[in-house]
Amino acid sequence: xxxxxxxxxxxxxxxxxxxxxxxxxxxxxxxxxxxxxxxxxxxxxxxxxxxxxxxxxxxxxxxxxxxxxxxxxxxxxxxxxxxxxxxxxxxxxxxxxxxxxxxxxxxxxxxxxxxxxxxxxxxxxxxxxxxxxxxxxxxxxxxxxxxxxxxxxxxxxxxxxxxxxxxxxxxxxxxxxxxxxxxxxxxxxxxxxxxxxxxxxxxxxxxxxxxxxxxxxxxxxxxxxxxxxxxxxxxxxxxxxxxxxxxxxxxxxxxxxxxxxxxxxxxxxxxxxxxxxxxxxxxxxxxxxxxxxxxxxxxxxxxxxxxxxxxxxxxxxxxxxxxxxxxxxxxx
Amino acid sequence: xxxxxxxxxxxxxxxxxxxxxxxxxxxxxxxxxxxxxxxxxxxxxxxxxxxxxxxxxxxxxxxxxxxxxxxxxxxxxxxxxxxxxxxxxxxxxxxxxxxxxxxxxxxxxxxxxxxxxxxxxxxxxxxxxxxxxxxxxxxxxxxxxxxxxxxxxxxxxxxxxxxxxxxxxxxxxxxxxxxxxxxxxxxxxxxxxxxxxxxxxxxxxxxxxxxxxxxxxxxxxxxxxxxxxxxxxxxxxxxxxxxxxxxxxxxxxxxxxxxxxxxxxxxxxxxxxxxxxxxxxxxxxxxxxxxxxxxxxxxxxxxxxxxxxxxxxxxxxxxxxxxxxxxxxxxxxxxxxxxxxxxxxxxxxxxxxxxxxxxxxxxxxxxxxxxxxxxxxxxxxxxxxxxxxxxxxxxxxxxxxxxxxxxxxxxxxxxxxxxxxxxxxxxxxxxxxxxxxxxxxxxxxxxxxxxxxxxxxxxxxxxxxxxxxxxxxxxxxxxxxxxxxxxxxxxxxxxxxxxxxxxxxxxxxxxxxxxxx
Numbered sequence: 001x002x003x004x005x006x007x008x009x010x011x012x013x014x015x016x017x018x019x020x021x022x023x024x025x026x027x028x029x030x031x032x033x034x035x036x037x038x039x040x041x042x043x044x045x046x047x048x049x050x051x052x053x054x055x056x057x058x059x060x061x062x063x064x065x066x067x068x069x070x071x072x073x074x075x076x077x078x079x080x081x082x083x084x085x086x087x088x089x090x091x092x093x094x095x096x097x098x099x100x101x102x103x104x105x106x107x108x109x110x111x112x113x114x115x116x117x118x119x120x121x122x123x124x125x126x127x128x129x130x131x132x133x134x135x136x137x138x139x140x141x142x143x144x145x146x147x148x149x150x151x152x153x154x155x156x157x158x159x160x161x162x163x164x165x166x167x168x169x170x171x172x173x174x175x176x177x178x179x180x181x182x183x184x185x186x187x188x189x190x191x192x193x194x195x196x197x198x199x200x201x202x203x204x205x206x207x208x209x210x211x212x213x214x215x216x217x218x219x220x221x222x223x224x225x226x227x228x229x230x231x232x233x234x235x236x237x238x239x240x241x242x243x244x245x246x247x248x249x250x251x252x253x254x255x256x257x258x259x260x261x262x263x264x265x266x267x268x269x270x271x272x273x274x275x276x277x278x279x280x281x282x283x284x285x286x287x288x289x290x291x292x293x294x295x296x297x298x299x300x301x302x303x304x305x306x307x308x309x310x311x312x313x314x315x316x317x318x319x320x321x322x323x324x325x326x327x328x329x330x331x332x
Numbered sequence: 333x334x335x336x337x338x339x340x341x342x343x344x345x346x347x348x349x350x351x352x353x354x355x356x357x358x359x360x361x362x363x364x365x366x367x368x369x370x371x372x373x374x375x376x377x378x379x380x381x382x383x384x385x386x387x388x389x390x391x392x393x394x395x396x397x398x399x400x401x402x403x404x405x406x407x408x409x410x411x412x413x414x415x416x417x418x419x420x421x422x423x424x425x426x427x428x429x430x431x432x433x434x435x436x437x438x439x440x441x442x443x444x445x446x447x448x449x450x451x452x453x454x455x456x457x458x459x460x461x462x463x464x465x466x467x468x469x470x471x472x473x474x475x476x477x478x479x480x481x482x483x484x485x486x487x488x489x490x491x492x493x494x495x496x497x498x499x500x501x502x503x504x505x506x507x508x509x510x511x512x513x514x515x516x517x518x519x520x521x522x523x524x525x526x527x528x529x530x531x532x533x534x535x536x537x538x539x540x541x542x543x544x545x546x547x548x549x550x551x552x553x554x555x556x557x558x559x560x561x562x563x564x565x566x567x568x569x570x571x572x573x574x575x576x577x578x579x580x581x582x583x584x585x586x587x588x589x590x591x592x593x594x595x596x597x598x599x600x601x602x603x604x605x606x607x608x609x610x611x612x613x614x615x616x617x618x619x620x621x622x623x624x625x626x627x628x629x630x631x632x633x634x635x636x637x638x639x640x641x642x643x644x645x646x647x648x649x650x651x652x653x654x655x656x657x658x659x660x661x662x663x664x665x666x667x668x669x670x671x672x673x674x675x676x677x678x679x680x681x682x683x684x685x686x687x688x689x690x691x692x693x694x695x696x697x698x699x700x701x702x703x704x705x706x707x708x709x710x711x712x713x714x715x716x717x718x719x720x721x722x723x724x725x726x727x728x729x730x731x732x733x734x735x736x737x738x739x740x741x742x743x744x745x746x747x748x749x750x751x752x753x754x755x756x757x758x759x760x761x762x763x764x765x766x767x768x769x770x771x772x773x774x775x776x777x778x779x780x781x782x783x784x785x786x787x788x789x790x791x792x793x794x795x796x797x798x799x800x801x802x803x804x805x806x807x808x809x810x811x812x813x814x815x816x817x818x819x820x821x822x823x824x825x826x827x828x829x830x831x832x833x834x835x836x837x838x839x840x841x842x843x844x845x846x847x848x849x
Contacts (some may be wrong), residue, residue, distance in 0.1 A: 200716055200717060200719070201715055201716055201717065202709050202712070202714065202715055202716070202717050203715065205702065205705075205706070205709055205717060206709075206710075208695070208698060208702065209695055209698070209702070209706055212695025212696070212697055212698045212702075213692070213694065213695040213696070215691060215692035216692050216693055216694055216695055216706075217695070217706070218674055218692070219652075219654070219674050219684060219686060219692045219693070220674070220678070220706040220707040220710055220759065221674050221675045221677070221678035221679075221707050221710035221711060221763075222675070222706070222710045223675050275697075279695065279697050279698060280697060
């Protein structure tokens with residue numbers, strides 16, 4: 001009896017990745033049959049470039065969700081930081097007409113990046129501390145922060161957009177050897193880092209433990225509050241990286257530029273098999289979830305379907321994935 | 333005191349049909365695998381206060397629930413004032429005048445005393461508005477009649493604990509109670525509160541109210557009850573007039589024949605003349621744990637007995653640094669190792685196996701090896717885990733404890749209760765704890781695994797570890813412990829050694845006898 005239950009479990013573990021890969025392949029086949037351009041190497045690279053920002057945000061959200069804590073403010077965080085980068089660059093460099101001192105040239109980008117990461121750290125620290133100290137449900141608390149950060153982004157931008165005038169393109173648009181987008185390397189690097197953290201670092205194990213049973217983790221000597229706050233800080237820092245890449249690619253920043261990443265990242269993570277209650281999930285599957293969600297958007301465009309249907313599809317996928325996991329998950 | 337009331341005195345030993353208010357005949361109730369009640373006969377006279385006593389699982393609660401109508405008996409009859417019922421349901425039971433006051437307060441904190449009393453049937457106008465003045469007036473009248481000095485328009489949340497208890501009783505009376513069931517009514521009451529309660533019981537019993545009084549405190553029973561009925565393993569052992577029986581006799585009836593030893597230790601506790609290694613010194617928190625101090629030798633298993641609610645788990649959580657305390661220090665070989673929190677406790681070599689492994693012991697959805705290694709990783713300072721070492725280390729320790737599983741990657745949820753408990757134990761062994769607190773280590777564990785857990789505890793003691801074992805399973809305490817500290821009412825009332833460690837003594841001290849007979 002026990003033997004069979006184990007092999008079933010193992011099968012399930014493998015099948016999670018397998019199902020995701022199969023869904024990706026199926027979607028690719030459908031898209032290709034409608035429009036053969038889908039499979040062009042250019043489009044594939046394009047897809048990965050598009051999902052790199054999403055993937056970086058999703059890795060943070062995914063690791064945090066492994067601990068059973070959610071952050072739905074990530075979209076407004078990215079937006080807010082995007083505005084900050086563009087604003088800093090514009091403040092330092094001025095409008096493109098004027099002459100710019102060389103030291104300003106040298107300073108602008110590093111300063112903008114530094115400030116963004118500083119802000120990312122602080123946003124994570126703030127969100128995490130409030131979630132932990134309030135003892136309230138993280139969904140509701142971060143819903144509040146979503147609104148707060150959105151408001152801050154509006155305040156910072158004054159409702160207008162900051163333009164970069166092509167002065168900061170390398171991270172978002174640059175390609176190595178003219179082929180591989182730099183942003184993809186960042187994505188793969190972050191996925192690899194998440195993999196290592198979740199698998200080899202004590203910290204990752206603590207995330208699983210807190211998601212698995214927070215009280216047991218506490219009794220076993222884990223500083224659960226500190227671990228969770230660190231999780232939110234990691235999310236903030238990854239959001240900062242995502243904002244830098246996003247703004248570099250888009251070339252301008254609005255108070256809403258990054259808003260859609262909250263829902264997409266959550267969708268990717270949940271489709272990727274991280275349990276909404278925590279304690280389950282792998283970096284590999286989070287990555288596959290990201291690919292799947294990114295693919296859906298691209299495939300709909302390539303197949304010439306009304307792109308607005310995308311949100312309907314993504315939303316439905318979240319609902320379906322959570323429902324399925326409720327019915328297939330272990331019960332006590 | 334054992335003052336009996338005139339009416340019961342008059343009919344002592346000669347129960348007349350008119351005198352008996354409630355009779356239960358041949359009540360049976362079984363749950364899968366357990367006969368909770370077998371052929372129980374019971375009678376309650378008018379104006380009588382009758383105590384129900386018995387160990388956990390003796391069947392008291394099941395019986396009460398059948399009388400209150402929340403459980404259906406498998407067979408038997410209930411005769412109330414000459415009317416025969418095969419079973420009752422909650423509403424008809426209340427209709428017939430049976431009222432239960434539960435141990436925990438079931439009042440609505442944000443409503444007034446009057447609203448709570450009449451919550452089931454608030455007087456309303458024709459339009460459905462509540463007539464507060466009528467409600468308050470009726471409540472005032474009722475409270476006065478009962479001799480309870482509380483204003484009816486006061487909010488429940490502003491009342492003291494005893495006042496809330498009195499309101500619960502008034503609420504029961506508001507529905508014309510003839511029989512009042514009081515479940516552990518004095519739990520958490522101080523002496524003053526108990527006096528008020530007893531006064532209320534006595535006065536109303538004199539007016540003809542019958543009371544079924546469930547308590548673990550024999551002293552109280554001898555003070556306020558007329559008769560006492562003893563339950564044991566689903567059987568009624570007997571009913572006595574309290575004046576005709578001693579506490580010792582009641583305890584002996586609760587125990588029944590001495591149960592055979594669960595486990596025979598290979599080695600007795602090391603009777604070293606050395607100084608005790610661990611001193612638990614003056615652990616105290618107002619109303620939770622009352623100045624507890626004792627010492628334990630290396631290699632000793634120190635049992636902590638007592639009834640549920642005596643403060644044992646609270647003490648353990650305080651020692652482990654989980655709960656706040658007003659005072660208390662833990663001294664290991666002269667060094668102060670008082671933990672400030674669980675993390676600190678683990679650094680200092682203290683481990684705590686909690687009483688509810690599913691609640692705060694295990695990550696059920698994670699593999700065995702992760703559960704075992706968790707506390708050790710929490711203790712270590714290395715950021716990167718040594719996975720091969722974890723593999724072999726957790727495998728070794730689970731082999732030693734004989735955790736029955738085909739693989740260490742098995743999720744803990746798929747293990748039996750006994751094997752789950754071994755995994756929790758393995759966690760603390762792997763963390764290298766010197767001081768181990770086991771809280772109910774064999775709850776929900778099968779007999780085979782029990783013996784293995786005892787063997788492991790003995791082995792740990794032999795290695796010189798210091799073990800505290802909280803247990804409600806008295807035969808377990810007797811067969812495993814070197815000494816047993818009995819807790820009652822938030823303090824250790826007696827430390828039993830050697831031949832003194834008997835089920836009878838543990839129960840006697842748990843239930844309120846201060847010195848042996």
